[in-house]
Amino acid sequence: MRLAEPADDLTPQSGGTLVRRLESDVVTLNPVLATSTYDRQVDNYLFTPMVYFDQNLRCIPALAEKWDISADGKIYTFRLNKNATFSDGTRVLPSDVIFTLKKIVDPEMEAAQIADGFEELDLANTRVVDDRTVAVAFKKALASQLIRFNNVLVVPEHVYGKGNFKTDFTSRAVGSGPYRLVRRVPGQEILLQLRSDYWGPKPYLQNVLFKVIIDATTAWNALKHNDIDETMISSDVWLRESRRPELVKTVDFLRFYTLNYNYVAWNERNPLFADKRVRRALGMCIDLPSIINNMYHGTARAMNGPFTPDEWAYNPAVPVLPFDPVGAKRLLNDAGWFDSKNTGVLERDGKPFKFDMYVFAGGATSLTFAQLLQEELKKIGVVMNVVTLEPALMFQRVLAGNYESAYIGWNLDPDPDQYVVFDSKSFPPRGQNVVFYSNPVADQLIEAGRAELDPSKRVKIYQQLNEVLAEDQPYTWTIQVSVKWAVSKRVKGVKIGRGWGLFTWYPGEFDWWIPRDQRIHDRPALAQVPGTKR
Amino acid sequence: MHAYIVRRLLYAVITFFGITVVTFALIHAVPGDPITFYIGTHGQNVSRPALEAIRHEYHLDDPLPKQYLYWLSGAVRLDFGRSTIDRRPVVERIGEKLPNTFELNFIAFLIAALIGLPAGLWSATRSGRPLERSSAVFFFLLYSLPAFWVALLLMQYFAVRHDLLPLFGMASDQAGAMSMPQRLLDHVRHLILPVVTLTYAQIAIFARFSKSALTEVIRQDFITTARAKGAGESAVLWRHAFRNALIPLVTLLGLVIPSLISGSVIVETIFQWDGIGRLYFDSILARDYPTVLGLTVATALVTLFASLLADILYAVADPRIRLGEGGR
Numbered sequence: 001m002r003l004a005e006p007a008d009d010l011t012p013q014s015g016g017t018l019v020r021r022l023e024s025d026v027v028t029l030n031p032v033l034a035t036s037t038y039d040r041q042v043d044n045y046l047f048t049p050m051v052y053f054d055q056n057l058r059c060i061p062a063l064a065e066k067w068d069i070s071a072d073g074k075i076y077t078f079r080l081n082k083n084a085t086f087s088d089g090t091r092v093l094p095s096d097v098i099f100t101l102k103k104i105v106d107p108e109m110e111a112a113q114i115a116d117g118f119e120e121l122d123l124a125n126t127r128v129v130d131d132r133t134v135a136v137a138f139k140k141a142l143a144s145q146l147i148r149f150n151n152v153l154v155v156p157e158h159v160y161g162k163g164n165f166k167t168d169f170t171s172r173a174v175g176s177g178p179y180r181l182v183r184r185v186p187g188q189e190i191l192l193q194l195r196s197d198y199w200g201p202k203p204y205l206q207n208v209l210f211k212v213i214i215d216a217t218t219a220w221n222a223l224k225h226n227d228i229d230e231t232m233i234s235s236d237v238w239l240r241e242s243r244r245p246e247l248v249k250t251v252d253f254l255r256f257y258t259l260n261y262n263y264v265a266w267n268e269r270n271p272l273f274a275d276k277r278v279r280r281a282l283g284m285c286i287d288l289p290s291i292i293n294n295m296y297h298g299t300a301r302a303m304n305g306p307f308t309p310d311e312w313a314y315n316p317a318v319p320v321l322p323f324d325p326v327g328a329k330r331l332l333n334d335a336g337w338f339d340s341k342n343t344g345v346l347e348r349d350g351k352p353f354k355f356d357m358y359v360f361a362g363g364a365t366s367l368t369f370a371q372l373l374q375e376e377l378k379k380i381g382v383v384m385n386v387v388t389l390e391p392a393l394m395f396q397r398v399l400a401g402n403y404e405s406a407y408i409g410w411n412l413d414p415d416p417d418q419y420v421v422f423d424s425k426s427f428p429p430r431g432q433n434v435v436f437y438s439n440p441v442a443d444q445l446i447e448a449g450r451a452e453l454d455p456s457k458r459v460k461i462y463q464q465l466n467e468v469l470a471e472d473q474p475y476t477w478t479i480q481v482s483v484k485w486a487v488s489k490r491v492k493g494v495k496i497g498r499g500w501g502l503f504t505w506y507p508g509e510f511d512w513w514i515p516r517d518q519r520i521h522d523r524p525a526l527a528q529v530p531g532t533k534r
Numbered sequence: 535m536h537a538y539i540v541r542r543l544l545y546a547v548i549t550f551f552g553i554t555v556v557t558f559a560l561i562h563a564v565p566g567d568p569i570t571f572y573i574g575t576h577g578q579n580v581s582r583p584a585l586e587a588i589r590h591e592y593h594l595d596d597p598l599p600k601q602y603l604y605w606l607s608g609a610v611r612l613d614f615g616r617s618t619i620d621r622r623p624v625v626e627r628i629g630e631k632l633p634n635t636f637e638l639n640f641i642a643f644l645i646a647a648l649i650g651l652p653a654g655l656w657s658a659t660r661s662g663r664p665l666e667r668s669s670a671v672f673f674f675l676l677y678s679l680p681a682f683w684v685a686l687l688l689m690q691y692f693a694v695r696h697d698l699l700p701l702f703g704m705a706s707d708q709a710g711a712m713s714m715p716q717r718l719l720d721h722v723r724h725l726i727l728p729v730v731t732l733t734y735a736q737i738a739i740f741a742r743f744s745k746s747a748l749t750e751v752i753r754q755d756f757i758t759t760a761r762a763k764g765a766g767e768s769a770v771l772w773r774h775a776f777r778n779a780l781i782p783l784v785t786l787l788g789l790v791i792p793s794l795i796s797g798s799v800i801v802e803t804i805f806q807w808d809g810i811g812r813l814y815f816d817s818i819l820a821r822d823y824p825t826v827l828g829l830t831v832a833t834a835l836v837t838l839f840a841s842l843l844a845d846i847l848y849a850v851a852d853p854r855i856r857l858g859e860g861g862r
Binding site: 019027108109110113114115116186188209212213215217218224227390391392393394395396398400430432 | 583686689690704803804
């Protein structure tokens with residue numbers, strides 16, 4: 001017997017197995033080709049990006065321990081951590097960084113998710129400076145460039161340079177992250193193990209087991225049954241179960257906002273929505289306070305523009321569009337819409353105010369939202385038809401600009417650049433300005449925001465853009481719905497990162513630990529499961 | 535008999551090509567393609583050149599007939615291309631999930647038949663009596679219970695509340711350390727809830743179907759004749775009636791076999807049983823053309839095989855069918 005420190009809940013203890021839920025199986029373990037958040041959540045254990053985000057969305061050292069940006073903003077010189085090694089024991093070299101960048105920008109590699117952030121990469125002038133320094137060159141200075149390096153999860157050239165890059169690494173991984181891949185059983189599970197030779201500060205957990213559980217109810221039952229340690233939960237479960245005394249004893253219920261918002265897109269190519277007074281009026285018929293309280297039980301918040309309150313670009317002085325049907329009707333009158341024939345429907349030049357709104361089929365809250373708006377609009381003489389569409393069809397119509405109005409959402413980039421969604425040079429099919437919004441003032445601010453390298457000046461530009469967009473109402477921004485999570489109380493050290501939630505910021509999931517006496521998933525058997533190849 | 539089978543086979547081949555053309559046309563006629571789905575689900579910043587490369591790789595920039603020929607030339611070599619979702623070969627993706635779905639559905643089928651058929655025969659002999667009447671009501675009730683609801687109740691009761699059976703999946707995390715018999719037992723325990731969910735409605739189908747087939751036969755003259763010449767009740771039932779009731783049952787078999795591999799989206803999703811149903815569903819949503827076509831071909835082949843088998847069994851069970859063909 002040996003003396004040991006008394007165990008407590010405050011000092012992290014190394015070891016143990018965490019069982020996480022994957023809502024959908026990963027598509028590939030090749031980080032360059034990653035397409036989903038699930039891919040990224042697993043990759044984050046296996047690979048190290050050039051830079052991490054901290055709890056407040058700022059860039060901090062990861063593979064690169066320091067960096068310099070040239071005065072013209074075109075050369076990024078990274079010094080790599082000298083201890084950094086891949087899981088096969090080899091050192092991470094500057095040439096591996098260049099290899100990874102080459103794969104990212106090669107259109108044939110189809111890295112559709114990451115390549116966009118490196119469109120201006122100047123490969124000819126990108127070079128190895130010395131055995132731990134790499135200089136990455138760009139043709140154009142972009143303010144958002146540094147954060148794109150958070151997507152550069154470096155892969156070793158001597159492994160990934162052989163064989164078929166696109167297909168040989170879906171279930172294999174050699175990276176410089178704290179964990180190595182033990183096995184992946186497609187459609188079922190992924191087991192990771194802490195590297196004994198990890199070069200950075202070691203996370204506490206010895207094993208991380210991802211179990212694919214698609215069905216939300218099954219996942220919630222699995223958490224209660226102690227089969228898994230964490231899962232996202234629905235607003236419904238949150239409302240019904242998060243205050244039940246027997247559950248509160250064993251489960252932590254967490255709620256936070258991530259980078260996304262919902263909005264109504266008004267297609268300005270349609271003469272109905274070309275006038276900003278009309279867009280504003282229609283938006284003023286959305287009863288956001290009651291939607292937030294009744295549909296989301298207060299677990300959502302209203303948006304005033306394209307930036308969430310968690311982003312530095314957010315301008316708190318811009319008001320949320322008020323719910324004001326009377327004012328809306330007045331605005332429509334100003335724009336020339338009157339109920340001239342006493343039919344209860346507004347008309348202009350003999351044409352009734354009538355349009356279709358597309359909503360996703362299967363999304364119960366979208367449909368309720370649209371029906372509430374439909375009711376309000378009917379009261380002021382506007383006829384709105386709700387059309388439910390299957391997702392692929394909805395995407396096709398909206399992305400082609402082939403719709404009248406639509407209720408959709410965006411997942412946002414951590415950088416506030418609005419070029420692809422609101423610049424007049426980003427009309428479909430070139431970009432995602434699906435509302436065909438065009439305002440020279442906005443264009444100029446968008447361009448200036450992209451190019452400005454001084455962070456404090458950039459804040460001012462985006463706050464101004466926030467005002468302009470709120471005034472023009474190219475979208476009616478509605479709400480941001482909070483994400484709800486249930487984590488077993490056995491797991492300690494869980495923190496919420498701004499805009500990011502529980503995972504993929506630093507230290508994030510690497511700070512999680514499980515006290516020695518509560519490790520119910522630790523069984524020697526984890527090492528091998530029948531029918532799997534190592 | 536041979537000519538009969540050859541003719542049936544020929545029909546099957548023609549039908550098969552018809553199915554591929556129709557499926558191909560249908561999936562492409564549905565609006566949206568893998569690319570639009572990709573942009574829609576992946577937010578604002580996607581790289582256009584990379585998407586164009588994907589379009590080119592999957593020949594989505596070619597005219598439809600050409601795309602079909604590309605696909606067909608691969609398909610005849612059993613190369614169904616790679617999934618647009620994860621780029622893995624379609625054959626591999628299907629092969630991975632097929633055994634899981636087959637196992638689950640085959641066991642459910644066997645149990646349903648073993649319970650349903652005798653129950654049907656029993657009802658046929660007691661047709662119209664109060665107990666039989668109430669059993670019919672019971673079977674209809676069983677048939678109309680929605681699977682997702684039954685599955686959740688089973689989970690709640692047997693797994694969450696009483697911890698008698700595993701909640702989901704196909705094996706326990708610690709299965710690797712078990713001996714072979716333990717591992718088998720562990721797997722069987724995982725099978726129970728999904729099998730029950732799949733079986734209860736099928737039992738009702740089998741019971742009602744076999745009951746009506748047998749009742750039909752029992753009413754006929756030759757059964758009366760058999761009874762009149764003094765044959766015992768069990769001899770009448772088994773030797774005379776049941777054999778003749780087999781023909782409609784063969785039809786049922788032809789309908790059930792394809793479902794052995796097509797899987798169930800609901801059961802596979804709720805119990806996280808990694809099978810074909812879920813694969814089909816996800817592929818259609820993502821417009822993963824190669825996988826959808828690969829699965830359709832697989833299902834079509836099994837369906838055709840099953841109906842061919844049913845045709846042949848008819849001929850075996852009822853000589854008039856093959857004689858009628860031969861006599862032409």
